[in-house]
Amino acid sequence: MxxxxxxxxxxxxxxxxxxxxxxxxxxxxxxxxxxxxxxxxxxxxxxxxxxxxxxxxxxxxxxxxxxxxxxxxxxxxxxxxxxxxxxxxxxxxxxxxxxxxxxxxxxxxxxxxxxxxxxxxxxxxxxxxxxxxxxxxxxxRYLPLSIEVLETIRQGRIGEVLRVTADTSFGDEVEKTWGTEHRMLNKNLAGGALLDLGIYSLTWVFQCLYHTLPESQRQPPCMVSAQMTLNYLTGADEATSILVTFPTTTPDNIPEWKSQAIATTNLRVSTDPDGRGTSGPAIRIQGTKGEIQVDGPSFRPERYRVIQCRNENNPTEEHVREYEHHIPDGHRGMxxxxxxxxxxxxxxxxFSDTLPWNEMIVIMELMDEARRQGGLVYPKSIEDTHY
The missing domain is CATH 3.40.50.720 (NAD(P)-binding Rossmann-like Domain)
Structure with missing residues (x-):
């Protein structure tokens, strides 16, 4: 020691x-x-x-x-x-x-x-x-669970990953919970579901389909399609859905294939409406040999499972394994x-190798494009670069 x-x-x-x-x-x-x-x-x-x-x-x-x-x-x-x-x-x-x-x-x-x-x-x-x-x-990104999930992908335990779906949604009574002045929906404070919550969905997308590759093989999305629902009172987004295509797969970077992801966020519907996880996983990471399911919330998950395709030659083989990383009560994990x-x-x-500057910027660029497609523009004073 x-x-x-x-x-x-x-x-x-x-x-x-x-x-x-x-x-x-x-x-x-x-x-x-x-x-x-x-x-x-x-x-x-x-x-x-x-x-x-x-x-x-x-x-x-x-x-x-x-x-x-x-x-x-x-x-x-x-x-x-x-x-x-x-x-x-x-x-x-x-x-x-x-x-x-x-x-x-x-x-x-x-x-x-x-x-x-x-x-x-x-x-x-x-x-x-x-x-x-x-x-x-x-x-x-720094939670032990996140690190373990990424290592599972890199090891090829679920084969070549081709699709990720990730949701971060709260299910609030928007008008009562947030109103118009709270930072969540106030455009003067860069409010909206995407920047506050949707970034967690995108974090899982990029962790799984981008960061699991060696740095020299990482490529930004080649296609982005986004739709937004803008709040009728403030104009900030209360719901955003983004379909992303990457020109690569992971972990073997097969050149003939591509991978896709769906990242969603919503203030009016919830990822986990009863708070008991009965709605299924918040994140699904799907590969050619199985999938990883991560229970929500996406920003602080404590449980996931690895589901591998059934082996016809050995039908009794265990193909579902559960894992937990409990964060002590009273702690957030920050x-x-x-x-x-x-x-x-x-x-x-x-910079941290777990979130290099170039990856941080690529995610910001994707959110810029989602806002452009969704028609969400913030006041010039907060988009500006004057200091």
Whole structure:
């Protein structure tokens, strides 16, 4: 057993909303409980842009011992902070990531990293120029279950994967639950189902059909067809369905074949209406020798099964295997992505191999195209790249 001291990353938390609370709560858990011995985390500073009272309330709610600010400028200027976790609305991600990078801070930014792909490219260029780490907080990729599912695909246990379907839908009473001002449907805050929920469906599509290939064989989609239902009050999308064709298959990259995926999201119907998983899997990964079914929610799954085609020569052979990766009660599972950030910063890496910049940008480009086909345009002020 190594006696080397763990590398501790000092975090600054930008914004004090629900997702920031959840992230920090996970961040404060003992790393040894998840078998992490090489890195640890310290919350060094927190800031709300609106008031010092909100900052202090956040600090008190989590029993933190850190510096509190009521200005993001002060937060990114703090010399005791190594990395900034950005939990502001989507509409402000470009501005706030750039602010942190220009203050020479590493960045973990909540998904989506920006409103559009052009903004994402500029931020990656800035991070590269300054030799800083930048990552979109797509925590689902770092769950042990996700990593295990991808390895199952790479091993060829379900043959050549040709189709993936993934759904992330909530089934809310939209008018009552979200109204018109909440960030979920407010176009001024880059609201809509696609950027907030549909990105999880697309994450599974890309994890399975793109990321399982060696980097040199990964190719972006060759065809994208999208349809949207725009909310009648705000114009943000409340439902989006995307059909994607990739010019490759996985894991053997058969040149004569292609693979397809369907990524869906909806605010009015639910992936799991009774909350008991009786509606079937949220994700189906289908290959020539079987399939993998992942139970929802897509962003935090805990159970999956591998179903292999029945062997006619051995009909009694077990062909369904169930697997579970339970996340402890009270935890969200965001600490695994935080551990990845710490390791990358420690090792001098600018991006995570689990979500390279080029893959992040390809997904943003696909969402740009889906919005173009669906007629969803955000205000110029939040699509812009002026800083």
């Amino acid at each position: 190594s006696t080397k001291e763990p590398f501790c990353l000092r975090w600054g938390i930008m914004a004090t909303g629900k997702i920031a609370y959840t992230f920090v709560k996970d961040l404060l858990t003992n790393t040894e409980t998840r078998g992490t011995l090489d890195v640890c985390h310290i919350v060094a500073a927190v800031s709300s842009a609106s008031s010092s009272e909100k900052t202090q309330a956040f600090i008190n709610s989590l029993n933190l011992s850190c510096t509190g600010y009521n200005s993001y400028d002060q937060l990114v200027a703090d010399s005791n902070v190594d990395a900034i976790y950005i939990a502001t609305p989507h509409s402000h991600h470009f501005q706030h990531v750039m602010m942190a990078l220009q203050a020479d801070k590493h960045v973990l930014c909540e998904k989506p990293v920006t409103v559009n792909a052009h903004q994402a490219r500029i931020l990656c260029e800035e991070a590269k120029k300054r030799n800083l780490f930048l990552m979109e907080a797509m925590w689902t 600490y695994w992505e935080a551990d990845e950030v710490a390791r990358c910063v420690r090792d001098g890496k600018l």
